[in-house]
Amino acid sequence: MRRIVLTADNVDDAVAEAVxxxxxxxxxxxxxxxxxxxxxxxxxxxxxAKIFAAxxxxxxxxxxxxxxxxxxxxxxxxxxxxxxxxxDRFWPGPLSxxxxxxxxxPVHPLVTAGLPTIALRVPRGPARGLIAAFGGALAAPSxxxxxxLSPTRADHVTEALGDAIDLVLDAGPCEIGLESTILxxxxxxxxxxxxxxxxVQALEAALGERIDRAAAGDPVSAPGMLAxxxxxxLPLRLNAxxxxxxxxLLAFGGNAVPGSGGAAAIRNLSQSGDLIEAAANLFAHLAxxxxxxxxxxxxxxxxxxxxxxxxxxRLLRAAAPRP
Ligand code: TXA
Ligand code: MG
Numbered sequence: 001m002r003r004i005v006l007t008a009d010n011v012d013d014a015v016a017e018a019v020x021x022x023x024x025x026x027x028x029x030x031x032x033x034x035x036x037x038x039x040x041x042x043x044x045x046x047x048x049a050k051i052f053a054a055x056x057x058x059x060x061x062x063x064x065x066x067x068x069x070x071x072x073x074x075x076x077x078x079x080x081x082x083x084x085x086x087x088d089r090f091w092p093g094p095l096s097x098x099x100x101x102x103x104x105x106p107v108h109p110l111v112t113a114g115l116p117t118i119a120l121r122v123p124r125g126p127a128r129g130l131i132a133a134f135g136g137a138l139a140a141p142s143x144x145x146x147x148x149l150s151p152t153r154a155d156h157v158t159e160a161l162g163d164a165i166d167l168v169l170d171a172g173p174c175e176i177g178l179e180s181t182i183l184x185x186x187x188x189x190x191x192x193x194x195x196x197x198x199x200v201q202a203l204e205a206a207l208g209e210r211i212d213r214a215a216a217g218d219p220v221s222a223p224g225m226l227a228x229x230x231x232x233x234l235p236l237r238l239n240a241x242x243x244x245x246x247x248x249l250l251a252f253g254g255n256a257v258p259g260s261g262g263a264a265a266i267r268n269l270s271q272s273g274d275l276i277e278a279a280a281n282l283f284a285h286l287a288x289x290x291x292x293x294x295x296x297x298x299x300x301x302x303x304x305x306x307x308x309x310x311x312x313x314r315l316l317r318a319a320a321p322r323p
Pocket of ligand 1: 032034035036037038061062063064094096098112115117118119123140141142143178179180181182193
């Protein structure tokens, strides 16, 4: 891991170095006005999978996409009137808005956890210049191990995650120190998913309407918790030791699976048994098999360590009974 303490003199060089790392699929810890984020190219599934691995996140919760401005935001999400107004008032700043994913948005499904929506925000500070220089969205959760406190100083990041990160940009303590407010605009009325850096009253004043608080246990408040939030159309059969005729096969690793010859379609999450590669392929492969005309999707066992825990969590949810 490299660490660069940003100064007025070195910021351009540091940004250029960070851009190179991100283009190669690396991870960069970057300061925002809220907390330090652990950033990767949002279009690169393997890079995004490394975020989950580094954090030890047991679930593929969707990640916020950080963009340079509203123009870039419109490549990723459909900004309605309300979204445009909030973007105009509060960006750059600690507000994330959840909107409908744009058609052909250059974002890997691991970032949105397969949802048809996307969380977007424009951060203040050097992160914004980095995103502009990179020329695309950066997926970035807070740069802490899962379940631990969010980092507001570069030291917090290097102590906990240093080994997993290629570059830490150190811009001193974060101005706000609390994550962004997350507002969903995907329904008829706006809904607060997470209180944060922008007070909800300020959002209500800007929108001229009351904002619903997501109730505890409300599936919208925590998409990663909702059993069917990423469910393929076809039933899933987990821990399959063989494929039945007419089933599709989602395999992992290089071992031959009995019955493969009669499978309607086959995808392998990772021939070499690499869980990072498997995570990056998961949503896309499931979507492919879902379209294959098979009767069901048989999934071979996947190790439960490292990212395997998140992969298995997502598969269990996808296989859960539908409401
Ligand atoms: O201040 C922040 O927002 C920090 C800095 C780094 O920008 N980022 C951050 O990201 O807090 P993270 O990953 O810890 O929080 C992302 C949360 C998820 O837990 C999820 O609930 C919500 O954002 N989220 C992301 N995409 C969503 C979507 N499509 N629909 C609903 N919620 C979404
Ligand atoms: Mg977090």
